[in-house]
Amino acid sequence: MVIVKQARHPGPEEMTLVAVMGALSDPIRVGLVRVLADGRERGWGELRAPVAKSTLSHHLRVLRDAGLTRTRQEGTRCFVELRREDLNARFPGLLEAVLEVARGDDVGAHVGVADDSNRT
Amino acid sequence: MVIVKQARHPGPEEMTLVAVMGALSDPIRVGLVRVLADGRERGWGELRAPVAKSTLSHHLRVLRDAGLTRTRQEGTRCFVELRREDLNARFPGLLEAVLEVARGDDVGAHVGVADDSNRT
DNA sequence: TAGCTTGTTCGATGTTTTACGAACAACGAA
DNA sequence: TTCGTTGTTCGTAAAACATCGAACAAGCTA
Structure with missing residues (x-):
């Protein structure tokens, strides 16, 4: 029996505006969100x-x-994805507004993904 | 000649997403923004x-x-107002999205204005 | 089993933030 | 000029944050 201790994720009702704003007040984190913004895990x-x-x-x-x-x-490695649905339900319009500006200003420019040469 | 040392205000181009998010990551400040959200100074x-x-x-x-x-x-006192226009130009949709959630969750509930009994 | 890989946690450090009261500066009023 | 009002700044303290490297735990692999 494989018990992989999954990290705790807040449900939509547990999310707070202040915590979300705080999370997005660092350029690296905004960069990470940008990277995940295409919906891919x-x-x-x-x-x-x-x-x-x-x-x-x-x-x-x-x-x-x-x-x-x-x-x-999954096994010894992790996969991350943006909770776009939940965010849109809980904070309508917020994510899109932030992403729009983040793209325009190139916030978190130094964050990216490895150019994974083993897929397409 | 009255030189009232006005505080410096960033122009729209100088505003950064990260600074704005940071500013809105405190419930008191969100409360202040809510109070000013009616557009009144x-x-x-x-x-x-x-x-x-x-x-x-x-x-x-x-x-x-x-x-x-x-x-x-003005003289010895100050007046504060929300820069709604500038914000909407620089960060389209952001302020409205934040206000919407802030109202719904009653963020910064302890912030308000004095019940000014000398009007209405 | 022994070792490698992967990501988290720990401990330390320096910076930033929040908070308070006291001191201060600027202005208007007496 | 002498006060009172108004808001900022200063000095300080506590908490939170960002960051690193080292140690660690869990799961593969040889």
């Missing part, structure tokens, strides 16, 4: 940010705790 | 928040520095 190790991995882990935790992302564990 | 002394006046001054400064509000000085 990304492997943790695929994510690239100019910080140590422990720090990246921290940022992903802040995003998860605020309800912005969902982290799934 | 408010006297500083009219504002009520459960913090010392030096702390309120600090919060108003954070909002001003982020570009959310404009502070005008």
